[in-house]
Amino acid sequence: MNKLFVNNEFIESQSQDTMDVINPATGEKIDTITFATQSEVNDAIEKSKQAQLEWEKVPQPKRAEHVKLLIPLLEEHKDTLAELYVKEQGKTLASAKGEIDKAIHFIDYMTSLSFSNKGEVLQNSRENETILLTKKPIGVTAGIVPWNAPILVLMRKIIPAVITGCSAVIKPSEETTLITLKLAELLRDSTIPAGLIQIVPGTGNTVGTQLAQHPDIQLISLTGSMKAGKSVYAESANTVKKVNLELGGNAPVLVTEHANIDKAVDYIVTARINNAGQVCTCPERVFVHKSIHDSFIEQLKSKMEQLTVGDPFDDNTDYGAIINQRQLDSIDDKVQNAVKNGATLVTGGKKIDSAGYFYEPTILDHIQTTDEAFKEEIFGPVIPVIEYEDFDEAIAEANNTNAGLSSYIFSENLKQIMQATETLKFGEVYANCEAEEVVNGYHAGWRESGLGGADGIHGFEEYYNTTVSYIRYD
DSSP states (O other), X not given: OOSEEETXXXXXXXXXXXXXXXXXXXXXXXXXXXXXXXXXXXXXXXXXXXXXXXXXXXXXXXHHHHHHTHHHHHHHTHHHHHXXXXXXXXXXXXXHHHHHHHHHXXXXXXXXXXXXXXXXXXXXXSTTEEEEEEEEEOOEEEEEOOSSSHHHHHHHHHHHHHHTTOEEEEEOOGGGHHHHHHHHHHHHHSSSOTTSEEEOOOOIIIIIHHHHHOXXXXXXXXXXXXXXXXXXXXXXXXXXXXXXXXXXXXXXXXXXXXXOHHHHHHHHHHHHSGGGGOOTTSEEEEEEETTTHHHHHHHHHHHHHTOOBSOTTSTTOSBOOOSOHHHHHHHHHHHHHHHHTTOEEEEOOSBOOSSSOOBOOEEEESOOTTSHHHHSOOOSSEEEEEEESOHHHHHHHHHOSSOOSEEEEEOSOHHHHHHHHHHOOSSEEEESSOOOOOTTSOEEXXXXXXXXXXXXXXXXXXXXXEEEEEEEOO
């Protein structure tokens, strides 16, 4: 699988720049990938441009018919895809299959929007004139896909693009290039015309920068870290292309005195251990009212200590591996520094002795708000807890972050829930539930968590430009 996918063909790269693919659950090498050269990326963009010019002539409902045929291909190959996904990324087999199911659901929903391209007739101010606003495909797009949800996010980048009449050049994460190229086999076998979807592996500093700076790319969509998003934003400035960014989060959780503690603990743990905590919507800072703090910690500790960590192919495993050694070290550094600065280590707090990259389910109580583990994403199976007394002050502290993606509240008091939904400055508020983005919603962040968004009709329309036509008939 160490190839590029250009014009519906797998081709050998001329680059000498390679990277070994390591199974994070075992530490074993499973393959080597080769990155694209600058000229190969340019060639992919040119072929994408030519394909898009023909594709935009096809009526949108017809485009959607081609896209929908991906669904039976994904269903047929789900087990093979999931097995490779687990080996490359380390999440549990159930989680991998669940992500494929979500991708199928996403495709099904997006194709249902094929008749949604509705323009407007604007009010004229002159006689014998009609003013029409129409929506047109933006053109060649680029998608930069992360390692933590490469199947679902790949579909978020390519499906609305193709349905709206665009093409897409994709840079997969270096960590999950194999599963992306495996999906390219399904794209090759589909009826989607050659050239509309290209996959060019590489690093952010090389391929990512080239896509951001290329004048023929009209929209670049990145899901990843704040650092990566800021780089793409800056690198896109000279060509003034549209930029769509879904970046990191630092999700606060308010557990009020009116919360159902059992429900809160269950949902917080479920959300936190999703993909070993390597999800940008995971609970990152848990604010617990002082009147229920001790009971909450006791139940949270019991729940976390019951978790099974290890082999991602074992049905009894609750969460699998951390993506790589670098991320494992980052998690541990944040935990150790928090403890050094006065946080109480309730449970966990260590790397698991293994050939792979695993971290214990961890709770940090009374964490300092100045700690890195409070101010930034931990991106691991760690729950920091802060005790609070005043609800308004807790909301103010929850908002005291440069992130603004997801937030949570657990309360049986409707007034508190409504106050939180009104005053939490985040793109998503989850009340009495875990994070579960719906395909007809809109997944978007505030502040440094992003620009634009994905899902639903609003995400679909990211791929349009508008034209206003003034038609005189006197």
